[in-house]
Amino acid sequence: MRDHNLSVLGSTGSIGTQTLDVARRLQVPVCGLAAHSNIELLERQIREFRPVCAAVLQEEKAAELKERVRDLPTKILSGIDGVCAVATLPQATLVFTAIVGIAGLIPTLEAIRENKSLALANKETLVAGGSLVIPEVQRRGLELIPVDSEHSAIFQSLLGAKRPREELRKILLTASGGPFYGKTRQELSAVRREDALRHPNWSMGAKITVDSATLMNKGLEMIEAMWLFGVGMDQIEVVVHRESIIHSMVEFCDHAIIAQLGLPDMRVPIQFAITCPEREQTPGPGVDFAALGSLSFGRPDLETFRCLSHCIRAARMGGTMPAAVNGANEMAVSLFLRGKIDFLQIDELVGAVLDAHSPIETPTLRQILDADEWAREYVLTQYQVR
Numbered sequence: 001m002r003d004h005n006l007s008v009l010g011s012t013g014s015i016g017t018q019t020l021d022v023a024r025r026l027q028v029p030v031c032g033l034a035a036h037s038n039i040e041l042l043e044r045q046i047r048e049f050r051p052v053c054a055a056v057l058q059e060e061k062a063a064e065l066k067e068r069v070r071d072l073p074t075k076i077l078s079g080i081d082g083v084c085a086v087a088t089l090p091q092a093t094l095v096f097t098a099i100v101g102i103a104g105l106i107p108t109l110e111a112i113r114e115n116k117s118l119a120l121a122n123k124e125t126l127v128a129g130g131s132l133v134i135p136e137v138q139r140r141g142l143e144l145i146p147v148d149s150e151h152s153a154i155f156q157s158l159l160g161a162k163r164p165r166e167e168l169r170k171i172l173l174t175a176s177g178g179p180f181y182g183k184t185r186q187e188l189s190a191v192r193r194e195d196a197l198r199h200p201n202w203s204m205g206a207k208i209t210v211d212s213a214t215l216m217n218k219g220l221e222m223i224e225a226m227w228l229f230g231v232g233m234d235q236i237e238v239v240v241h242r243e244s245i246i247h248s249m250v251e252f253c254d255h256a257i258i259a260q261l262g263l264p265d266m267r268v269p270i271q272f273a274i275t276c277p278e279r280e281q282t283p284g285p286g287v288d289f290a291a292l293g294s295l296s297f298g299r300p301d302l303e304t305f306r307c308l309s310h311c312i313r314a315a316r317m318g319g320t321m322p323a324a325v326n327g328a329n330e331m332a333v334s335l336f337l338r339g340k341i342d343f344l345q346i347d348e349l350v351g352a353v354l355d356a357h358s359p360i361e362t363p364t365l366r367q368i369l370d371a372d373e374w375a376r377e378y379v380l381t382q383y384q385v386r
């Protein structure tokens with residue numbers, strides 16, 4: 001197995017904690033940790049993994065953490081500069097980007113500037129900033145390993161291809177359909193926060209779980225796939241697959257289809273990002289096909305789950321539009337989670353931003369961040385008007 005030293009951005013979250021589970025089991029050292037404000041968990045992680053450096057975005061929380069771990073040599077940093085320092089630690093050989101939202105973009109760009117290999121979970125970074133991230137990764141010849149389960153599946157399915165760009169016909173991106181699969185808009189108008197947070201197959205952070213319920217997650221993942229695998233929107237087909245056993249598939253020019261399957265457990269793609277192209281022993285059971293009996297497939301309902309169509313339109317328009325739509329969704333989901341808006345208002349607000357934003361082609365980082373900021377403000381004004 002490769003000798004890695006990990007920096008984990010977003011170490012206290014769902015992906016972050018599972019990354020540390022894998023690091024613990026494989027005995028991979030961890031040199032950097034970063035989080036937003038959960039210093040109780042971060043302290044426990046520091047005491048276990050003894051990183052060189054840890055960062056907390058919130059200044060007051062960072063000061064508190066510094067006090068708590070003053071018996072240890074770990075350097076405690078704060079703010080966005082601290083998070084970027086963890087992303088660029090000289091000791092780090094693989095940077096896990098597991099921060100949620102566009103907040104992951106700047107640390108990811110900083111890691112790229114330091115020629116780091118990346119294990120990318122943070123899909124919003126590519127949705128908003130793929131036009132900056134991907135050309136720079138390619139120009140520098142860096143490793144960018146997808147962690148998102150579908151994209152890891154596509155990556156693994158393409159590993160044997162001699163000429164993947166020429167031979168790939170299409171990507172079959174699987175979608176669970178979320179907790180509200182089969183519901184009408186009338187029924188969706190009454191769903192509650194706790195219903196949206198009950199994903200049928202995966203245990204994940206709150207924001208991505210709501211995205212799965214609106215199918216925004218699948219829209220974000222289409223855009224993520226475009227950037228990672230250099231395909232157009234028309235080469236990606238979303239297939240509803242309720243069981244989340246097939247994590248995605250690729251169809252080649254001869255119609256041969258290769259897929260990656262497994263139980264829904266993020267520690268599998270996380271581990272593969274660390275060990276690839278090799279594999280390591282993992283305890284526990286695998287898929288029992290006889291017990292499953294059958295697997296189901298269907299088409300997504302774009303009329304009911306409008307966030308998916310919004311993302312497809314945004315991707316086709318390009319420029320700053322995906323950043324605006326992503327920013328609108330981040331704000332709308334935050335409002336929904338705080339009980340300020342209903343479930344259906346999420347796609348209405350995202351749609352309103354899609355209609356109102358004038359995208360800038362080939363944007364700079366500043367223009368991407370401005371589009372995100374503008375979309376958030378627009379959502380706030382629209383929602384206050386109601």
Ligand SMILES: NC(=O)C1=CN([C@@H]2O[C@H](COP(=O)(O)OP(=O)(O)OC[C@H]3O[C@@H](n4cnc5c(N)ncnc54)[C@H](OP(=O)(O)O)[C@@H]3O)[C@@H](O)[C@H]2O)C=CC1
Nearest residue numbers: 010012013014015035036037038099100103122123204205
């Ligand atoms: N969870 C999953 O199974 C999957 C997640 N992903 C993607 O991975 C990313 C992370 O998701 P998930 O783990 O579910 O999210 P969580 O909400 O569980 O965790 C988010 C992590 O990011 C930290 N964080 C939030 N904002 C900032 C910031 N501004 N600066 C530094 N750290 C910050 C949080 O710190 P704190 O705890 O202190 O708030 C926490 O550690 C998302 O982009 C998601 O779409 C992709 C596939 C599967």
Ligand SMILES: CC(=O)[C@@H](O)[C@H](O)COP(=O)(O)O
Nearest residue numbers: 148149175176177178212217
């Ligand atoms: C685990 C993972 O990668 C999530 O993105 C998951 O795929 C969500 O599932 P659906 O969006 O298909 O419900």
Ligand SMILES: [Mn+2]
Nearest residue numbers: 148149150221
């Ligand atoms: Mn996914």
